[in-house]
Amino acid sequence: MSNAAPLSLRAGVLSLLIFVIFALAWHLGTRGGPSGPAMDPEYAKLMGATATQGKSAMPGPLEVGAKLVEHLRHPFYDRGPNDKGLGVQLAFSMLRVAAGYGLAVLVAIPLGFLIGMSPLMNKALDPFIQVMKPVSPLAWMPLALYTIKDSGLSAIFVIFICSLWPMLVNTAFGVSGVRKEWLNVARTLEVGPWRRAFTVILPAAAPTIFTGMRISIGIAWLVIVAAEMLVGGTGIGYFVWNEWNNLSITNVIIAILLIGLVGMLLDQLLARAARAVTFPE
Amino acid sequence: MSNRFIAIEGIARRFPSRGGEPVTIFENLSLSIARGEFVCIIGHSGCGKSTVLNVLAGLDQPDAGFVFIDEKQITGPGLDRAVIFQSHALLPWKTALGNVAYAVSSRWPSLPRAEVLERAQRAIDLVGLHGAEMKRPAELSGGMRQRVGIARALSIEPKILLMDEPFSALDALTRGALQDEVRRICRDTGQTLFMITHDVDEAMYLADKIVLMTNGPGAMIAEIVENPLPQDRKRDEIHRHPDYYPLRNHLIDFLVTRSVTFKNEIPVGYDRSKPPVVRPVAKQPALA
Ligand SMILES: Nc1ncnc2c1ncn2[C@@H]1O[C@H](COP(=O)(O)OP(=O)(O)OP(=O)(O)O)[C@@H](O)[C@H]1O
Numbered sequence A: 001m002s003n004a005a006p007l008s009l010r011a012g013v014l015s016l017l018i019f020v021i022f023a024l025a026w027h028l029g030t031r032g033g034p035s036g037p038a039m040d041p042e043y044a045k046l047m048g049a050t051a052t053q054g055k056s057a058m059p060g061p062l063e064v065g066a067k068l069v070e071h072l073r074h075p076f077y078d079r080g081p082n083d084k085g086l087g088v089q090l091a092f093s094m095l096r097v098a099a100g101y102g103l104a105v106l107v108a109i110p111l112g113f114l115i116g117m118s119p120l121m122n123k124a125l126d127p128f129i130q131v132m133k134p135v136s137p138l139a140w141m142p143l144a145l146y147t148i149k150d151s152g153l154s155a156i157f158v159i160f161i162c163s164l165w166p167m168l169v170n171t172a173f174g175v176s177g178v179r180k181e182w183l184n185v186a187r188t189l190e191v192g193p194w195r196r197a198f199t200v201i202l203p204a205a206a207p208t209i210f211t212g213m214r215i216s217i218g219i220a221w222l223v224i225v226a227a228e229m230l231v232g233g234t235g236i237g238y239f240v241w242n243e244w245n246n247l248s249i250t251n252v253i254i255a256i257l258l259i260g261l262v263g264m265l266l267d268q269l270l271a272r273a274a275r276a277v278t279f280p281e
Numbered sequence B: 001m002s003n004r005f006i007a008i009e010g011i012a013r014r015f016p017s018r019g020g021e022p023v024t025i026f027e028n029l030s031l032s033i034a035r036g037e038f039v040c041i042i043g044h045s046g047c048g049k050s051t052v053l054n055v056l057a058g059l060d061q062p063d064a065g066f067v068f069i070d071e072k073q074i075t076g077p078g079l080d081r082a083v084i085f086q087s088h089a090l091l092p093w094k095t096a097l098g099n100v101a102y103a104v105s106s107r108w109p110s111l112p113r114a115e116v117l118e119r120a121q122r123a124i125d126l127v128g129l130h131g132a133e134m135k136r137p138a139e140l141s142g143g144m145r146q147r148v149g150i151a152r153a154l155s156i157e158p159k160i161l162l163m164d165e166p167f168s169a170l171d172a173l174t175r176g177a178l179q180d181e182v183r184r185i186c187r188d189t190g191q192t193l194f195m196i197t198h199d200v201d202e203a204m205y206l207a208d209k210i211v212l213m214t215n216g217p218g219a220m221i222a223e224i225v226e227n228p229l230p231q232d233r234k235r236d237e238i239h240r241h242p243d244y245y246p247l248r249n250h251l252i253d254f255l256v257t258r259s260v261t262f263k264n265e266i267p268v269g270y271d272r273s274k275p276p277v278v279r280p281v282a283k284q285p286a287l288a
C-alpha cells in the first residue's frame, strides 16, 4: 500500500509535465499563426466573414484557452439556429443519446433475457445478430431518413441501433451463463419464474450486462457526433461541422476536448455502476 | 409409521460419454427410508452418491424408475426437502444472513421482513456464525460457507434433509458440534435425513442405517447396515461399546475390498430391488 500513493503522485506529475510540453510545443508551433497568407478577396467573400479575420490559421493554446473560458462563461445562450452555446449543443446530443440508448436498454435487456434463457432462441436468432452487429450504424441513416422522415428521430434511431447489439449479446451471454447451482438453489426453494429472474438471474448476470451497457454508451457517443454531422440542425456533431464551415478551428478543438470529456464521464458513470453490481466469488 | 416414507424404486441414471455408448452410473437401484430415520450412504468417490441425492432432491431426472415420498411420486424439487450441496451453492452477491433469509422468505412468502430476518439470524446463530452474518460468501472460510449452507437448509424446517458431505470442510471441533446439532434436530423434530459421507466414524455416530454403495460404473447397493449401537450413544463413549469394532471393521472392510469385488462375486439370493440388511454385532463369547 505504501507504494500506491507515490506511484499515482508520480504519474500525476508526469501527466502534468507531458501536458506542459505538449502545450508549449503547440504554442511555439503556431506562434507565427495569426497573420495568415494573404487571401484572394473573391475567395474570402465566398468563405464568409470569419475566414477573412485571420482565423483560418491553426490557433495556439492561449487562443483556445481564452475561447474556452468565453464558452464556459456563457454555455447556454441561444441566438438562432447557427449560434447556440456549447452547453446547449452538448445537451441536444446527450438528449439524443439518452433517448436512443434508453430505448435500446428497454429492448435489449428483456430480449437478451429471453434469448439467454432459451437455447432454441439463442441458436435461432444468432445468425441475425451476427449479421447486424458489424453493420456501421451510419449505414442505417438513409433507411431511417426514408422511413421516419424526421432527421432528429433518425439520429435517435441510429443511436438505438448501435447501442442495441452489445447490450443484447452481453445480456444473453450473462443470462445463459448463470451457474447451474444457483438456479438449483432457486429450484429447491420453489422460487417462481419471475422471482427467480429478479433475485437470481439478474444479479448473477448484472456484471456482464453492465459491461455491455458500458460498451454501448461508448459506441453511442462516438456515433452521435457523426450522425449529427449528417442530419444537422443541433448537437455537438453539427456544431463541429458548422464551425469547420466557418473555419473556426479554435471552436473545433474546443468541441473535440468537450466530446472527449463527456465521453469519459459517461464511461466512468457506467464503470461505477458495473462495480456496484459486481460480486466477488 | 410407514417404513417407506422415501421409496426409491429401480432408478437408473446414464450419462452420455464421448465414445457414444452412454455410461450407466447405476441401474435398478432401490432403497426405502422410514420416516424419522437417519440414513448415511458411503461409497468411493465417483460411484454416484451425489447423483442419487440429486434424484431424491428432484434436481435430476432418473432415466428409469420412480421416487416416492409419502406415497406421492416426485416430479421435481420441493420445499419439503432441503438440500445441503456439496459445493455449498451460496449466492455470492448476498450476505450470509441474506442467503438464509432468501430461503426463509421463499418458504413463508407472507412472513413480515422483520420475522424473516429474525428466523434467519436464529439459524445463523445455531451454526455458530454469530458476528459473521453480514459477510459475503467470498469473505468466509470454506467451513463457514458450508455452515451457512447448513443454516439455510435448517431454516426452512423441511421434512427431509438431503446432505451431500456437509461436514467435510470443517475442523474436528466444529464438525463434532454440528454433528451433535444435526442429530439433536433430527431426533427432536422427527426429520428424515439422507446424508452422503466418506467418514466412517461420522456414519457410525449419526446414522440409524448405513447404505453401502459399490464402485461405479454400474454401482449397486451392496447391503444396508443397521447400526447396532444404542440410540442414546455418546460421541466419546461409543468406542467402548462391544459392537463398535465389529461395525467399524465391517464398514472399513467394505470400503477397502468389497466395494470393488462385490460385482464379481454377487452373493446367491442377492436381489437388487431389496438389498440385504445386515447387523454386525460382537460374537457372543462361548460359555465356558
Ligand atoms: N453431468 C454429468 N455428465 C456426465 N457424467 C456425470 C455427470 N455428473 C456426474 N457424472 C458422472 O457420474 C459419476 C457419479 O458422480 P457423482 O457426483 O454422483 O459421484 P459421487 O459418488 O458423489 O462422488 P464424490 O464422492 O466424489 O462426490 C461420476 O463418474 C461422474 O463422472
Ligand SMILES: [Mg+2]
Residues within 6 Å of the ligand: B049, B050, B051, B086, B164
Ligand atoms: Mg458427490
